[in-house]
Amino acid sequence: MKNTSVTIAGVELKNPVMTASGTFGSGEEYSEFVDLSRLGAVVTKGVANVPWPGNPTPRIAEVYGGMLNAIGLQNPGIDVFVSRDIPFLKQYDTKIVVNVCGRTAEDYVEVVERLSGEPVDLLEINISCPNVKEGGIAFGQDPKAVEAITKAVKAKAKQPIIMKLSPNVADITVMAKAAEAGGADALSLINTLTGMKIDIHKRTFALANKTGGLSGPAVKPVAVRMVYQTARAVKLPIIGMGGILTADDAIEFLLAGATAVAVGTANFHDPYATVRIAEGIGRYMDRYGIEDIRELIGAVR
Numbered sequence: 001m002k003n004t005s006v007t008i009a010g011v012e013l014k015n016p017v018m019t020a021s022g023t024f025g026s027g028e029e030y031s032e033f034v035d036l037s038r039l040g041a042v043v044t045k046g047v048a049n050v051p052w053p054g055n056p057t058p059r060i061a062e063v064y065g066g067m068l069n070a071i072g073l074q075n076p077g078i079d080v081f082v083s084r085d086i087p088f089l090k091q092y093d094t095k096i097v098v099n100v101c102g103r104t105a106e107d108y109v110e111v112v113e114r115l116s117g118e119p120v121d122l123l124e125i126n127i128s129c130p131n132v133k134e135g136g137i138a139f140g141q142d143p144k145a146v147e148a149i150t151k152a153v154k155a156k157a158k159q160p161i162i163m164k165l166s167p168n169v170a171d172i173t174v175m176a177k178a179a180e181a182g183g184a185d186a187l188s189l190i191n192t193l194t195g196m197k198i199d200i201h202k203r204t205f206a207l208a209n210k211t212g213g214l215s216g217p218a219v220k221p222v223a224v225r226m227v228y229q230t231a232r233a234v235k236l237p238i239i240g241m242g243g244i245l246t247a248d249d250a251i252e253f254l255l256a257g258a259t260a261v262a263v264g265t266a267n268f269h270d271p272y273a274t275v276r277i278a279e280g281i282g283r284y285m286d287r288y289g290i291e292d293i294r295e296l297i298g299a300v301r
Helices: 078-089 105-114 136-141 143-156 172-181 217-233 247-256 273-287
Strands: 006-008 011-013 017-019 041-043 060-063 066-069 095-100 122-126 161-164 186-189 193-196 211-215 238-241 260-263
Touching: 017 273, 060 211, 066 217, 078 095, 078 105, 095 105, 105 143, 122 143, 136 143, 143 161, 143 172, 172 186, 172 217, 186 217, 211 217, 217 238, 217 247, 238 247, 247 260, 247 273, 260 273
Parallel strands: 017 041, 017 260, 041 095, 095 122, 122 161, 161 186, 186 238, 238 260
Antiparallel strands: 006 011, 060 066, 066 211, 193 211
């Protein structure tokens, strides 16, 4: 019998397929399509210490090979999340990863402290969202800030912490090493690349925010390269993401050095994508006689 389980910071996932934050809500809207118990983990939409209204509309635009979004981390805040979303997710046999966002170090720490007594498995700290005007972009693009915020969160967190890195930097390994130095338990990458679209007929920006985060298949080669580089620069487990549409895409990330993968934009046009990818990884293992998925992780040197 083949083994598809992987371990991230002491937390065992039945398979390496997770949802990417911001593309799956907190699971409820997808639960009529996907049996959440078949996923390694559900990663929630970003949660802040207070409700965030997000950016003005329009805030989504389709582009070749993907999409731009400038949602601005709209969320109802930690109080609603704890009372509504955690009890829903606890009905399923899957791990719960809470994505935490903030505008200041104190914001992040407040959410992490609120979650310390909650039945969630991992915390993903979003220091990299490129469409929020304050906070995130500065943390994710300055290695000193990455290390400092990692230390601040780690000091208060009861669950292991995953630092979500921004690709909008000159050298991703510098940021990865800074997170490792700050005490991160794992890394996730990549978040979206900063992009722009202009409507030539209206002669204006397609997004009210002007810029947004580019996701989808167009970013996958960049993401695979960054995961490969990061896996060789640090000793932390990596959750790879960026343009994963198929099992073949997911396997590329595993071979590059990711321990698990997160599926994002694909969920918007195929709500069954996560389960389809998990099943496809199993078929790949059968095809090549792989008994343990860990044989694949970092197998390409």
